[in-house]
Amino acid sequence: MKILGLAIFPFLSILALSVSRQPESSERTFAGCLLRRSDPSYPISSAIYFPSNSSYSSVLQSYIRNLRFNESNTPKPQLILTALHESHIQSAIICAKYHGLQMRIRSGGHDFEGSSYVSDVPFFILDMFNLRSINVSIEDETAWVEVGATVGEVYYKIAEKSNIHGFPTGTCPTVGVGGHFSGGGLSLFSERKETSHHN
Numbered sequence: 001m002k003i004l005g006l007a008i009f010p011f012l013s014i015l016a017l018s019v020s021r022q023p024e025s026s027e028r029t030f031a032g033c034l035l036r037r038s039d040p041s042y043p044i045s046s047a048i049y050f051p052s053n054s055s056y057s058s059v060l061q062s063y064i065r066n067l068r069f070n071e072s073n074t075p076k077p078q079l080i081l082t083a084l085h086e087s088h089i090q091s092a093i094i095c096a097k098y099h100g101l102q103m104r105i106r107s108g109g110h111d112f113e114g115s116s117y118v119s120d121v122p123f124f125i126l127d128m129f130n131l132r133s134i135n136v137s138i139e140d141e142t143a144w145v146e147v148g149a150t151v152g153e154v155y156y157k158i159a160e161k162s163n164i165h166g167f168p169t170g171t172c173p174t175v176g177v178g179g180h181f182s183g184g185g186l187s188l189f190s191e192r193k194e195t196s197h198h199n
């Protein structure tokens with residue numbers, strides 16, 4: 001199997017950002033900031049889910065992979081921003097920093113501790129599932145992948161173009177690219193190494 005070089009879409013580096021909080025942040029002010037700071041050509045309001053929006057719970061639950069955190073007493077985000085465009089991510093970072101609201105970033109939601117969607121301080125979720133395009137170039141042997149794609153989708157897109165290329169991510173197809181590539185997962189090729197560590 002040939003290994004395909006794979007580049008992560010530039011804003012993956014955002015995943016490492018953590019934002020400190022100040023308790024006086026208010027969701028309305030924070031949301032107002034998102035509206036003010038976003039590019040009108042990509043309306044951000046259709047990407048904002050407050051607890052009062054009817055789809056808030058289903059959006060929140062759809063990427064909760066550890067059902068321990070799918071409980072009524074699990075801390076809930078003040079809002080969920082399901083970014084539709086890169087500029088929404090930029091607005092989220094600027095406003096989170098300005099209002100001191102903690103940002104949790106979710107890709108596939110496979111973190112065991114729920115850290116992409118649970119916090120013990122006031123927070124919001126920057127949810128990446130809308131940003132999941134994958135472009136594979138067999139000529140270059142590269143692929144450009146957005147952070148909200150799953151590793152299964154990456155395998156699928158590569159397999160559509162070639163039956164001899166692949167990319168070593170995990171064995172579970174619903175793991176998100178964002179978490180896996182930023183260091184959160186074992187890969188098919190790392191498992192052998194892990195085993196020898198234990199021996």
Ligand SMILES: *[C@@H]1O[C@H](CO)[C@@H](O)[C@H](O)[C@H]1NC(C)=O
Nearest residue numbers: 045046047048049050052053
């Ligand atoms: C959630 O409700 C607000 C109004 O309360 C609205 O502006 C926003 O577009 C709604 N979000 C979605 C995703 O429909």
Ligand SMILES: *[C@@H]1O[C@H](CO)[C@@H](O)[C@H](O)[C@H]1NC(C)=O
Nearest residue numbers: 057061064067069070071072
């Ligand atoms: C999470 O909880 C909700 C509400 O109790 C429930 O409807 C949903 O099915 C649960 N999700 C899963 C995957 O079990």
Ligand SMILES: *[C@@H]1O[C@H](CO)[C@@H](O)[C@H](O)[C@H]1NC(C)=O
Nearest residue numbers: 009132133134135144145146
């Ligand atoms: C893939 O290509 C499409 C069409 O050119 C583009 O809109 C999209 O942003 C590309 N995605 C990535 C991750 O490069």
